[in-house]
Structure formats: C-alpha cells, structure tokens
Amino acid sequence: MAENFTQLQTRIGHTFSNPELLKIALTHSSTGANENYERLEFLGDRVLGLVVAEMLYARFPKEKEGDLARRLAALVQGSFLAKRSVDLELGQYIAFSEGEAHAGGAENEHILADVFESLIGALYLDAGFEKCQTLIHELWNDKLEVMKEPPLHPKTRIQEWAQSLGLALPAYEIVEQSGPDHAPVFKVAINVTGYDSMTAEGKSRQIAEKEAARVFLKMLEEKGAI
Numbered sequence: 001m002a003e004n005f006t007q008l009q010t011r012i013g014h015t016f017s018n019p020e021l022l023k024i025a026l027t028h029s030s031t032g033a034n035e036n037y038e039r040l041e042f043l044g045d046r047v048l049g050l051v052v053a054e055m056l057y058a059r060f061p062k063e064k065e066g067d068l069a070r071r072l073a074a075l076v077q078g079s080f081l082a083k084r085s086v087d088l089e090l091g092q093y094i095a096f097s098e099g100e101a102h103a104g105g106a107e108n109e110h111i112l113a114d115v116f117e118s119l120i121g122a123l124y125l126d127a128g129f130e131k132c133q134t135l136i137h138e139l140w141n142d143k144l145e146v147m148k149e150p151p152l153h154p155k156t157r158i159q160e161w162a163q164s165l166g167l168a169l170p171a172y173e174i175v176e177q178s179g180p181d182h183a184p185v186f187k188v189a190i191n192v193t194g195y196d197s198m199t200a201e202g203k204s205r206q207i208a209e210k211e212a213a214r215v216f217l218k219m220l221e222e223k224g225a226i
Contacts (some may be wrong), residue, residue: 004093010036010133011088012119016126025122026115029107030097037118038183044121045076050075051136059144070153075140078202078211082112083122083137110185110201129138155211158192161226168193170216172209175199188212 005022009015016022021040029036053073056068063071074080084093091106094115103164105111124132158170159162189199198216202208220226 007022008088008090008093012123013138014123014127014131014135016122018126021122021126022119023095026093026098027095028097028111030100030105031095032097033095035046036114038180038215039115040118040121040125042121042183043115043124044119047124048081048117048120048136049076049134051133052140055144057207072146072169073153075143075209077214078113079115079214082109085112085116086117087139088116090119127183154210154217155226156188157217158213161220170213172212174208177196190216192216 005019005121008138009022024035025034025040026035027033029038044135053068053072056063056071056075060068060071068224091112094106094111096105120132120136123135155170162169171191173189173191174186175189177184178187179185183203185203186205186208187199188205189197190209190212191197195216198212198219200208201214202211202213217226
C-alpha cells in the first residue's frame with residue numbers, strides 16, 4: 001500500500017508530510033476504522049467549490065451570478081468528480097471492508113466523488129490552499145469551456161420538457177435515507193406521468209433530486225424523446 005501511495009503522491013504532485021492524512025482520506029467507513037474520509041470530504045467540498053468558483057469568475061467576466069452558479073453546479077456534481085477520481089485512479093487506493101470491496105465500492109460513482117473531495121481536504125491540511133489550487137487547476141482548466149452556454153439545472157430542463165408536452169410537473173419523493181446523522185445519504189425517486197420512476201442518491205435531498213432528474217434526462221435522451 002505504501003508503494004501505491006507513493007505513486008499517487010507523484011500523480012498529484014505532493015508528498016504528504018503527514019501520511020496519516022492521506023490514509024484517512026482513502027479509508028471508507030465500512031472498514032470500521034476510528035477515522036474515515038467523511039470529515040475530510042466535508043472540508044474538501046468547500047475548498048473545491050471555492051477554487052472552481054474563482055476559476056469561473058476569472059474565465060467568464062461578463063456572465064451573471066446565476067449563469068456562473070449553474071456552471072459551478074455542473075463542474076462539482078458527483079458524476080463529474082467521479083471522473084476526476086478515475087483520472088487519478090483513486091479507486092485502487094481506497095480501503096474497504098471485504099463486503100464493500102466485493103460489492104464494487106471502487107467503481108461506485110458516489111464513493112469516488114466523495115473520496116476525491118476527501119483527498120482535496122487532506123491536501124489542504126497538509127500543504128495549504130495553493131497546492132489545492134494547483135491540482136484543481138490542472139484537472140479542471142481544460143474543462144471550464146466544454147459547456148458553451150451555462151447549463152440549465154436538470155430539474156428545470158425536465159419541468160420545461162413536461163410543460164411543453166402538457167404533462168403534470170415531475171414529482172420527487174424520498175424513498176430511503178441512510179448513513180449517520182452528520183453524513184446522511186438520501187435516495188429520491190422522480191415520478192413523471194407515463195414514465196417509469198427513476199431513483200438516485202445524494203448527500204442532501206436537493207442533490208439527490210438533481211441526480212434523479214439527471215438520470216431521467218439521460219433516459220429521455222437515449223430514447224430520443226428530448
């Protein structure tokens with residue numbers, strides 16, 4: 001594992017002065033360890049949001065706050081962060097219980113997104129804000145302009161699509177809540193008349209609803225319905 005950590009540290013351009021931080025950042029709660037990545041994830045989420053917001057502010061000087069906010073939401077959403085984890089090959093370094101590992105934890109999009117944020121949190125504590133900026137700029141810089149226009153929120157897109165067809169507005173409901181009180185996971189279903197219900201998870205009800213809407217949109221696009 002130490003050799004793997006060495007490879008990872010080379011990849012992110014930083015050798016940790018406190019290796020325990022990196023170990024914690026890559027430890028899933030299923031291991032039963034005294035410390036896992038959840039607290040570092042909380043910190044890394046805030047650091048990441050600030051850096052990407054600053055990048056957008058500089059890159060799009062004429063855009064209004066609402067447009068910048070939509071770009072930011074798209075660039076720090078779970079599926080996007082999971083891809084950055086894949087870029088860094090983080091899945092192979094995460095410590096899981098045997099059961100979670102066999103269940104495919106290393107490929108779980110939600111876990112990969114969380115671990116990316118926990119890595120940023122650990123990097124911030126060990127090396128400071130500028131080192132986080134350097135890594136995030138490297139991973140995000142060529143992706144800021146992938147979207148020519150600020151994206152509409154998935155829930156807004158589905159609402160406009162439903163209205164255009166004269167359908168009732170989509171309904172969202174919490175079907176399951178799990179995890180500890182300080183880090184809950186919500187499972188939300190989206191229901192649209194005439195279509196199968198679809199579900200997604202998130203760290204808040206709002207995030208889960210957005211992810212459910214995104215999954216529903218993907219289904220519509222695959223069917224050529226939107």
